[in-house]
């Protein structure tokens with residue numbers, strides 16, 4: 001496994017994690033086989049948002065003797081009503097389902113307690129106050145039933161508010177090339193059909209600037225990004241005349257290249273899908289190369305750095321992706337840790353000889369030399 005820090009918590013987390021959503025209706029044996037394949041493969045971060053008793057019981061059985069090997073992300077505000085999944089902003093109802101989670105998982109705590117699905121502004125206002133779910137989560141943390149507090153959602157403005165609140169250490173957010181290039185007016189609430197049906201823009205687009213700003217804000221604040229929906233619910237694997245097909249390894253590579261992302265939690269419904277995600281760990285640079293997204297007219301990302309390092313090697317050994325990620329964070333969000341991270345780089349942007357070989361190799365048309373100059377202007381070396 002490859003490990004990254006879960007943001008400012010400092011905990012080591014494997015870059016390949018697991019989401020449980022496709023296991024909700026699967027039998028106990030399938031849940032066990034998937035969870036065990038993941039843990040045996042080094043996965044140490046598993047997200048379970050569902051409230052249905054069956055999947056909770058099955059996950060609990062799968063975790064027997066293995067609880068200490070994984071971080072569990074559980075959700076506050078995910079409930080069942082009349083046999084169906086529902087979101088709740090009611091403290092008592094949410095607490096009941098959280099206690100039910102601990103009981104069924106046969107554990108005393110979750111590692112990350114997610115304020116579940118904070119989507120619209122009214123959601124944020126209801127949940128992020130001390131009389132609401134946030135207050136409840138802080139109390140559970142104090143009681144030792146949660147180690148860290150996080151939030152999940154799909155909406156950039158509310159996610160940004162959650163990150164800026166200072167209360168959360170982890171943000172779970174969908175990250176994939178299909179969503180990252182959606183026009184802002186299509187969000188929130190865009191359907192998969194709309195994603196598939198949308199027309200290609202006449203010119204190449206940048207990663208949606210607001211999404212990029214969110215990722216950098218997380219990096220600046222030390223909030224760990226947990227990337228969900230790395231396959232865009234399968235859209236990225238679907239063949240159609242206007243699209244290219246990515247592999248799971250390419251999708252994970254894309255998500256893990258984004259600022260602040262520490263782990264990706266693909267939903268896997270069988271062992272083969274777990275293995276397909278774990279293949280990232282052994283994949284060659286060629287297999288991880290996701291620049292093919294540029295061949296899809298819907299996902300062209302002209303001029304926007306993806307931090308993928310497809311432009312290497314650099315004759316003076318500058319880590320171009322790392323330098324650009326830091327300079328972009330510094331340009332979009334205030335942070336004292338960014339300067340320290342830059343200082344720690346073995347070769348600074350000032351070593352750039354402007355040879356231009358990286359510019360020729362960059363599949364996204366990034367002006368690397370301008371970025372190196374920007375780094376020198378910001379960091380002074």
Ligand code: SF4
Pocket residue numbers: 304305306307308309310311312320321324361362363364365366368
């Ligand atoms: S400059 Fe281009 S190739 Fe290099 S890290 Fe950025 S997007 Fe990737």
Ligand code: SF4
Pocket residue numbers: 313314315316317318320351352353354355356357358359368369372
């Ligand atoms: S232009 Fe600068 S950063 Fe790019 S390969 Fe040459 S020396 Fe390295």
